[in-house]
Amino acid sequence: MGIEMLSVTPALVGLIVPRKLPRALQAWLLAGLAGGLFVWLLTYLPIIQSQGPVEINCAWVPELGLTLSLYLDGLSLLFALIITGVGAAIFLYTGYYFDDVQERGRFYTLILTFMSAMLALVLAGNILTLFIAWELTSILSFLLISFHSEKEAARTGALQALIITGGGGLALFVGLLLLGSAAGSTQISAILTSDALHDHPYTIPLTILILIGCFSKSAQFPLHFWLPGAMSAPTPASGYLHSATMVKAGIYLLARLYPVLGETALWQNALLVVGLITMGLGALYALRQTDLKAALAYSTISQLGALTALFALPEGEGIKAALVGVIAHSLYKAALFLTVGAVEHHTGTRSLLALGGLRRTMPGWALITILAGLSMAGVPPLLGFVAKEALLEAMLSAPLALVIVVASAVMTIGMALILIWKVFFGAVPENSPIHADAHPHLHTLPSALILGPAALVVISLLSGVLVEPIIAPVIAPMLEHEFHLALFSGFNFAFFLSLIALPGGIMLFITRPIWIRDVVLDRTSQGAAAYRRVIGVVEGVGDLVLRSQGGKIRYYLIVILGAMTLLMGTAGLTHISGGTFHFEFNGSADILKTMFLVVALIAMFASILYKRHLLAALALGVAGYSIGGVFLLEPAPDVALVQFLVETIGTVLLIVMLSKINAPARETAISRLWGTSKAGLIRDIVISAAVGIGVTLFALAAVLNRPTHPTITEWHIANALPELEFPDIVGAIVTDFRGMDTIIEISVFGMAALGVFTLLAWNSAENDTPLISRLSTPLTRTVARIVLPFALLLALAQLLYGGDGPGDGFTAGVTSGLGVALWYIVFGYHETRQRLAWLRPRRLIGAGILLVVVNAALPMLFGQPFLAHTNFDIPLPAHLHLSSTFIYETGIFLTVFGSTSMVLEAIAHPREIEAL
Amino acid sequence: MNVIFAIATGLMFALGVFQLLRRDLIKTAMGFYILFTAINLLFIAVGGFNGIFPAYSQNVERGAISDPLVQALLLTAIVISFGSYAILLGLIAISARRYNTTDSDTMDQLKG
Numbered sequence A: 001m002g003i004e005m006l007s008v009t010p011a012l013v014g015l016i017v018p019r020k021l022p023r024a025l026q027a028w029l030l031a032g033l034a035g036g037l038f039v040w041l042l043t044y045l046p047i048i049q050s051q052g053p054v055e056i057n058c059a060w061v062p063e064l065g066l067t068l069s070l071y072l073d074g075l076s077l078l079f080a081l082i083i084t085g086v087g088a089a090i091f092l093y094t095g096y097y098f099d100d101v102q103e104r105g106r107f108y109t110l111i112l113t114f115m116s117a118m119l120a121l122v123l124a125g126n127i128l129t130l131f132i133a134w135e136l137t138s139i140l141s142f143l144l145i146s147f148h149s150e151k152e153a154a155r156t157g158a159l160q161a162l163i164i165t166g167g168g169g170l171a172l173f174v175g176l177l178l179l180g181s182a183a184g185s186t187q188i189s190a191i192l193t194s195d196a197l198h199d200h201p202y203t204i205p206l207t208i209l210i211l212i213g214c215f216s217k218s219a220q221f222p223l224h225f226w227l228p229g230a231m232s233a234p235t236p237a238s239g240y241l242h243s244a245t246m247v248k249a250g251i252y253l254l255a256r257l258y259p260v261l262g263e264t265a266l267w268q269n270a271l272l273v274v275g276l277i278t279m280g281l282g283a284l285y286a287l288r289q290t291d292l293k294a295a296l297a298y299s300t301i302s303q304l305g306a307l308t309a310l311f312a313l314p315e316g317e318g319i320k321a322a323l324v325g326v327i328a329h330s331l332y333k334a335a336l337f338l339t340v341g342a343v344e345h346h347t348g349t350r351s352l353l354a355l356g357g358l359r360r361t362m363p364g365w366a367l368i369t370i371l372a373g374l375s376m377a378g379v380p381p382l383l384g385f386v387a388k389e390a391l392l393e394a395m396l397s398a399p400l401a402l403v404i405v406v407a408s409a410v411m412t413i414g415m416a417l418i419l420i421w422k423v424f425f426g427a428v429p430e431n432s433p434i435h436a437d438a439h440p441h442l443h444t445l446p447s448a449l450i451l452g453p454a455a456l457v458v459i460s461l462l463s464g465v466l467v468e469p470i471i472a473p474v475i476a477p478m479l480e481h482e483f484h485l486a487l488f489s490g491f492n493f494a495f496f497l498s499l500i501a502l503p504g505g506i507m508l509f510i511t512r513p514i515w516i517r518d519v520v521l522d523r524t525s526q527g528a529a530a531y532r533r534v535i536g537v538v539e540g541v542g543d544l545v546l547r548s549q550g551g552k553i554r555y556y557l558i559v560i561l562g563a564m565t566l567l568m569g570t571a572g573l574t575h576i577s578g579g580t581f582h583f584e585f586n587g588s589a590d591i592l593k594t595m596f597l598v599v600a601l602i603a604m605f606a607s608i609l610y611k612r613h614l615l616a617a618l619a620l621g622v623a624g625y626s627i628g629g630v631f632l633l634e635p636a637p638d639v640a641l642v643q644f645l646v647e648t649i650g651t652v653l654l655i656v657m658l659s660k661i662n663a664p665a666r667e668t669a670i671s672r673l674w675g676t677s678k679a680g681l682i683r684d685i686v687i688s689a690a691v692g693i694g695v696t697l698f699a700l701a702a703v704l705n706r707p708t709h710p711t712i713t714e715w716h717i718a719n720a721l722p723e724l725e726f727p728d729i730v731g732a733i734v735t736d737f738r739g740m741d742t743i744i745e746i747s748v749f750g751m752a753a754l755g756v757f758t759l760l761a762w763n764s765a766e767n768d769t770p771l772i773s774r775l776s777t778p779l780t781r782t783v784a785r786i787v788l789p790f791a792l793l794l795a796l797a798q799l800l801y802g803g804d805g806p807g808d809g810f811t812a813g814v815t816s817g818l819g820v821a822l823w824y825i826v827f828g829y830h831e832t833r834q835r836l837a838w839l840r841p842r843r844l845i846g847a848g849i850l851l852v853v854v855n856a857a858l859p860m861l862f863g864q865p866f867l868a869h870t871n872f873d874i875p876l877p878a879h880l881h882l883s884s885t886f887i888y889e890t891g892i893f894l895t896v897f898g899s900t901s902m903v904l905e906a907i908a909h910p911r912e913i914e915a916l
Numbered sequence B: 001m002n003v004i005f006a007i008a009t010g011l012m013f014a015l016g017v018f019q020l021l022r023r024d025l026i027k028t029a030m031g032f033y034i035l036f037t038a039i040n041l042l043f044i045a046v047g048g049f050n051g052i053f054p055a056y057s058q059n060v061e062r063g064a065i066s067d068p069l070v071q072a073l074l075l076t077a078i079v080i081s082f083g084s085y086a087i088l089l090g091l092i093a094i095s096a097r098r099y100n101t102t103d104s105d106t107m108d109q110l111k112g
Helices: A009-016 A023-042 A044-051 A074-097 A101-123 A127-145 A152-183 A188-193 A203-217 A226-232 A235-244 A248-261 A265-287 A292-310 A319-347 A363-377 A383-395 A399-425 A447-465 A467-478 A493-510 A512-518 A526-547 A553-576 A588-609 A613-633 A637-660 A663-671 A678-704 A711-724 A729-737 A739-760 A778-801 A809-835 A841-861 A884-908 B002-020 B025-045 B068-099
Strands: A054-056 A059-061 A070-072
Touching: A009 A023, A009 A101, A023 A044, A023 A074, A023 A101, A023 A447, A044 A054, A044 A074, A044 A467, A070 A074, A070 A101, A074 A101, A074 A235, A074 A248, A074 A319, A074 A447, A074 A467, A101 A127, A101 A235, A101 A248, A127 A152, A127 A188, A127 A203, A127 A226, A127 A235, A127 A248, A152 A188, A152 A203, A152 A226, A152 A248, A152 A526, A188 A248, A203 A248, A203 A265, A226 A235, A226 A292, A235 A292, A235 A319, A248 A292, A248 A319, A265 A292, A265 A399, A292 A319, A292 A383, A292 A399, A319 A363, A319 A383, A319 A447, A319 A467, A363 A383, A363 A399, A363 A447, A383 A399, A383 A447, A383 A467, A383 A493, A399 A493, A447 A467, A493 A512, A553 A678, A588 A613, A588 B002, A588 B025, A613 A637, A613 B025, A637 A729, A637 A809, A637 A884, A637 B025, A637 B068, A663 B025, A663 B068, A678 B002, A678 B025, A711 A729, A711 B068, A729 A739, A729 A884, A729 B068, A739 A841, A739 A884, A739 B068, A778 A809, A778 A884, A809 A884, A841 A884, A884 B068, B002 B025, B025 B068
Parallel strands: none
Antiparallel strands: A054 A070
């Protein structure tokens, strides 16, 4: 196991860890997982320092330049350490934060998946895989913000975040594609060493597009407003995604591309201007919030602005400050968010106007807030102080920037002091819900809740005091020059500026009775208003489009079919010339095939004419069997078998469903079958004829232009027997050469069955009187009982000998499903469910898909590719040979059997489906 | 022979589309089914070989075998069409319960 397992581990664990574990066990287990990953990553630190970046490549879609590659250098490592380290604290906190078991399980699944996506983002060695991970984090952020989807604010906040970050993602995508094209490679290692970008014509557009992506993700002005809206997320998510990790993805990409693009004037100006505006405005808005989480969100925006501005500085002057800033901010801001979550949990509110005096009931949390708040304010000896010193030092070269930085620092100090004082020390406001004597309705916090944030502030403090031994080695691999990092770096100008900022912030805090009056509750920033206007326009256009939609299915169909005919017909006409038509018959088989085709066409025509649905369904069955006959004569025995089976089960389904729709409902439609007007009928005939002609032209062109020497087919024919010992070439293609297609196919099939099941069986009221089927006679009952075991036996035979002749996992599944179908017809729903209680379709589907995937993935452990064929070489009688294909086929059998049974169960269910 | 297949495909498309355009949703579903079948037939028709033996390795020596690749594709196609057909039937069953008719023209409550 190497770093390639690193990013998928959390998501896998999220799927595997049972949701109903005791809370303490769950919390410690998952925190331990994140902590373990953290330690594992730390072991890479000396490797990277001594040997340079670790790179792992594995071709995915080489034609598209898509490679599954990992690139671990100092920068990735730093971010991965933050993701796993802060993640451990957050996971521990989460376990005690959610009281509801269901909510906790759902949250853990989402946040673990998010951790995977975030790790994949920072470890990506290819800009396209980076982009995929980037989008995944946006989607998971959406799901986490809308976690309490019953709340309106959560839904709008989530949508806003998704539209902004998703839109930025689109810009980023184009930008990255241009970058890949300009640099000549999509590999990050190649881009970093490429010198083609300096005067490439794409450089300016790609820089703009990538910056839009980074700015939207990292909440830079004017795209910052989604972040305060994202505060509807549960607090652990806000603390993790929206302060420590995801919003830093933009910063990460800026840092990643800084060596390549950082020297252009466009980059430097854009980053400096946007970063400084964001920094100042964020700090200003943070002061004006009364919602604690919104205040923290704006202060995060301000910090992100500072980080952005640092990457504007030429020659890597800002990198050291940015890296220390990223670490410091993650530590104190996550701790502050977690504290706010605890305060809200405890008091039921997070409004600054309603809180006060909490030091009495939350003493430990008060201490955490003081330490984290002072780190945010940049007070020694916390890491925040080191970060601020570094920031001021880096900005010394730009006087105007320095003014904004100092002003923001003053405001941030003021905000931190207000936060600490108001919540924990100030008097409790008059109308506060927490007011009064015995705090009767205060929620007691689990004592272990405090451990996560406590760990974060302890690290904040330790790394501040011991900055040289702790932080310096972590950031060292990213800095080319010698650098100096210490808690106290002497009485220089930066230290002097810190000295000014501190009393300034204290002044701001003391004078707050004077200016706090003017503060209006401003939850709607300019950006959010603009966003709403844009959304309004989109919705208006949507309404206009809706007006052109008549709502009659047939008209939609006519438009679709018309377009299709036009396309197919023209394609057919342009390719049809030059070929010669062969009408000759090759022997009696062709004559028989033609006869079957004629029968099929007549039966299809009859299904149109029959007014009674049952007769039409039977006619359709005849058509299907005739086509099966054509396949058999082709000769395509595998296809014919599947066609016969599917035809049978399809007809059974249709007939069972017809019996569930009451007769009057069908009568009304049938009485108007031919429409009321003759014109309508003629129109339909004309359309059908036009489509028929168009398709005929297309089909003729396809038949005439087919290649005479299909190389792909010949490869398959040549390799089926030697590689797989499969005489049946079709079986070999389905189960091995194109095995991935089959995995996807049965997954779709399983999904379809689940879809039918949820459509029809979601009403779980069981209040029907059991109906005795009319077909339930002693004879039919005996037959049904005998047929099912035989069907299962037949299925086993198909599984075992699938490689030698027709039949595979799919046909085995449908064969067994038909046995069950007979049960439903003869015994009726209730008796079948009772007697066949061992049949659990959902478990079968799950077990089947799992078996297939595990079997396909197993060779990877032995260094073989996904789905590699393994022959077990066990001597067996009766021409049996066992290989991994047998397991694969069994998985398919289980899935198909389960799906078929599930569809049958849903459609055969007698209860009334509740009207929507 | 393949020309006949092509023409039969076109005819089936015409029948299927006509069936698809009926007001009765059950007939519409049947129309879909005919279209699925027609497409499957075309698959066979565009196969690379005109074989007279099933596509088994032991038949390769004996003469022309039928094209295994299109058959493999066809297997997937049949399964997927059956899955969509099942969902279609489920949708029709539930709308029939809701509107108490299978006449698509009288189902208008979804109009925006």
